[in-house]
Amino acid sequence: MSPRPTDALIALIPNLRAFAITMCRDPSVADDLVQETLVKAWDHFDSFREGTNLKAWLFTILRNTYFSEWRKRKHQGDDRNGLDAETFAVPPEQHGHTDLQDLCRALEMLSDEQREALILVGAAGFTYEEAADICGCAVGTVKSRINRARIRLAELLGASSAHDFGPDPMTGAVLARTALPHR
Amino acid sequence: MTNAACGAKDDHASVSSDNQDTQERLSQATGGHEASLDQSTQSAIGRQLRAMFDEIAQAPVPERFLQLLAELEKRPKGR
Numbered sequence: 001m002s003p004r005p006t007d008a009l010i011a012l013i014p015n016l017r018a019f020a021i022t023m024c025r026d027p028s029v030a031d032d033l034v035q036e037t038l039v040k041a042w043d044h045f046d047s048f049r050e051g052t053n054l055k056a057w058l059f060t061i062l063r064n065t066y067f068s069e070w071r072k073r074k075h076q077g078d079d080r081n082g083l084d085a086e087t088f089a090v091p092p093e094q095h096g097h098t099d100l101q102d103l104c105r106a107l108e109m110l111s112d113e114q115r116e117a118l119i120l121v122g123a124a125g126f127t128y129e130e131a132a133d134i135c136g137c138a139v140g141t142v143k144s145r146i147n148r149a150r151i152r153l154a155e156l157l158g159a160s161s162a163h164d165f166g167p168d169p170m171t172g173a174v175l176a177r178t179a180l181p182h183r
Numbered sequence: 184m185t186n187a188a189c190g191a192k193d194d195h196a197s198v199s200s201d202n203q204d205t206q207e208r209l210s211q212a213t214g215g216h217e218a219s220l221d222q223s224t225q226s227a228i229g230r231q232l233r234a235m236f237d238e239i240a241q242a243p244v245p246e247r248f249l250q251l252l253a254e255l256e257k258r259p260k261g262r
Contacts, residue, residue, distance in 0.1 A: 006252040013248050018239035035251060042255040100238075103231045122229060123236035154224045 005045055009038060012055050015124060016062055022119050023066050025108060033070055037062040056126065060134045063116060071112060106156035114149035117142045 016037060020030035040061050041048075048057050107115055113135075120131040121142065132139040 004256075006256050009252060010244060010249065013244045014240040014242065017242070018236045021239055022236070031245065031247070035248070038248065038251060039255065042252075042258070100231055100235055103228075103235055118232065119236065123232040150225070150228060153228050157228065158224065 005042075008054055009041060009058075012058055013038075015055060016058055019059060019119060019124060020062060020066075022107060022123075023063070023112065023116065024070065029070075033062060033066060036065055040065065053130065056130050056134055059120070059124070059126075063134060064136075067112070102157055103153075106153050109156055110149050110152055114145045114152070117145035118149040118153075121146055 013034065016034045017030060020033045020037075021027055024030040024033055037058060041058055044061075048054065107118075110118070116135060117131060120126045120134060121128060126134065128139050128142050132142045135142060
């Protein structure tokens, strides 16, 4: 007896949410994206071949939805390049959170394609080949994106001196603007 | 709301077992041709990526998704 499809979907929701949040930045928007992914997955479940990688299949639906529809939607109301960011420029207060906060901000400075590739392979546990299938591109493209992403991240994180993100007002404002919102 | 990514505990020890694998795979991306990043930076990036992702993924599944799937199950589609 194979488990119910809904059980298999539920088990993968945490991973889908983590991926969606890293792509969308806004957790509530990310959850809407996950919801749409689940509905699409359910409606097309007969096109999923049993025994193949359900996680990769769901990630593919999510990223295709994001790139074809949601990215545009996000950018329409996006003021990430606005200059009203100063009010958000609060350096991390709690030591120990600094590294991850720096990372969140740095990730936002990457292109969607670079961030996607880096997260799929570096965090979500996919192989290069699986990531290439998910992204619909060549393996070499995935590797190239990851390489560029990593170098860019290192530059960004190095600029924040890794362990002590100082209150540089300009950099801090720009970076803080791109962090996940506090809700 | 989930703010796990940036409010995450910086618990490096809990992700150290994954770190090496991630680090290896990320370092393969350079193909060994380009000037590589220093090891501590590579290591930190790999570790933090995994920690961030895992931190979000450890959050409980929100009720809205359980309700959604319960409703979807009643639909004729799917299987």
